[in-house]
Amino acid sequence: MDYKITDIEKSFEGKILQNLGNNDYVIKVNDNEHQLKIISMNSSGIEFILDQKYHNAKYLEQSTNEMNIVVDNVPIIINRHSHFDEVVYKHSGGAGAGNAQLSLKSQIPGKVVSIAVSEGDSVKKGDVICTLESMKMQVSVKAHKDGVVKSLKIKETATVAKGDPIADIE
Known part of the structure; x- marks a missing residue:
């Protein structure tokens, strides 16, 4: 699925390539593969390690087309259907x-x-x-x-x- 972050020209495509079990995944964002480990996830947010770096994302608001989140204290609006x-x-x-x-x-x-x-x-x-x-x-x-x-x-x-x-x- 294509995603677009407000104020950034390009959209990006993200998908799960492989589920390694134990909340470990290999994901692909555009042409780059990354290691992802989900520490915890619930209706208010997600804690995860991406390429050996800790991140915390909180969900603020979600509509059909947009998702407002805060990742590592930086507010971001993601458009899930950029086209x-x-x-x-x-x-x-x-x-x-x-x-x-x-x-x-x-x-x-x-x-x-x-x-x-x-x-x-x-x-x-x-x-x-x-x-x-x-x-x-x-x-x-x-x-x-x-x-x-x-x-x-x-x-x-x-x-x-x-x-x-x-x-x-x-």
Whole structure:
């Protein structure tokens, strides 16, 4: 799974390569292997030794997309789905859809938090059309092609289902 730490440009991929038993693991972060020993773990945090160095992480808050933790007294926000906006954009007709598709459609159910354009506005492929909130996450819905917003099919505070039209772009 990809992870991204706020304020750091790159995302990273972490996975367990081998369970050695006795709470010892070989993990891989990007292309580097590390030795991990979990000392204790509960609902409020985890104590562990990573490559022979002791660390203490406390969980502060967790949502579907983000986790707020404190590692060795340093607060960190981890985004667990760093490419979520790109996935929504791709499945709303954004990647490789060509110019044939008139309607920009929602790929997730959610509540319309804000609308960034008006009817008659010129937009470029990738411009934010609106922001939806779903499962406590805010996701930008982006234009799937260059064009002019012919009509908006949504209003602020309204809810949309997956597949509902957001806007017609010609």
